[in-house]
Amino acid sequence: MIYAFALLLGAAAGLRTMTASAAVSWAAAIGWIDLSGTWAAFMGATMTPWILTLPAFAELVGDKLPTTPSRKLPTPFTGRLLSGAFSGAVLGLAASEWVGGLVAGAIGAIIGTYGGAEARARLARAFRRDLPAALIEDVVAVVGAILIVMAVA
Numbered sequence: 001m002i003y004a005f006a007l008l009l010g011a012a013a014g015l016r017t018m019t020a021s022a023a024v025s026w027a028a029a030i031g032w033i034d035l036s037g038t039w040a041a042f043m044g045a046t047m048t049p050w051i052l053t054l055p056a057f058a059e060l061v062g063d064k065l066p067t068t069p070s071r072k073l074p075t076p077f078t079g080r081l082l083s084g085a086f087s088g089a090v091l092g093l094a095a096s097e098w099v100g101g102l103v104a105g106a107i108g109a110i111i112g113t114y115g116g117a118e119a120r121a122r123l124a125r126a127f128r129r130d131l132p133a134a135l136i137e138d139v140v141a142v143v144g145a146i147l148i149v150m151a152v153a
Contacts, residue, residue: 002095002152003104009091009148010084010105014071014112015141016063017080018056020087020105023145025049032153033094040090040098060142064134071113084109094152 013020028035028044035041042048062068069076088105092098116137123133 002092002097003100005148005152006088006091006101006104007108007111009145010088010108010110011112011115012108012141012145012148013084013087013105014080014109014114015116015137015144016056016059017076017083018052018059019141019145021083021090022049022052022056023142023149024087024090025052027149027153028090032149033091035090035093038093038098040093043090060138063138064131071117077113080113081106081109084112091149091152 009020009024012023024033025043026049027033028040029046029049033044035044071077071080085102085106088108089098089102091105092101095101120130120133120137123136124130127133
């Protein structure tokens with residue numbers, strides 16, 4: 001089951017790069033997942049969730065700007081892939097399956113990146129503007145990431 005959760009968390013990273021890492025860090029900091037004694041113990045440190053939440057919020061705003069590049073370009077795509085893989089690996093540590101979590105998270109990030117771009121484009125066409133589609137994508141990414149880390153708890 002942890003692989004499915006890592007895949008879904010990776011998909012959230014494909015939608016919003018920093019959301020998955022922030023969610024995992026908050027889950028560790030408040031004790032939903034135990035990372036003590038692991039290579040990712042720093043994710044549960046007092047300041048880590050705050051540090052990761054700042055760029056996550058900035059991304060929610062920046063995503064709506066007309067100058068924001070496509071998530072499918074090499075640099076944004078690589079960031080989403082790395083975030084999904086890292087978040088999946090950290091989540092996988094909860095079940096001592098960090099390597100499988102890493103792979104599942106990376107696959108989820110690919111799915112989330114391309115699937116999210118397509119879903120947003122379709123929603124934007126249906127709404128005849130991008131903002132409502134972008135806001136729906138925000139909600140799916142943030143609420144989805146929270147529900148995923150809660151389910152692992």
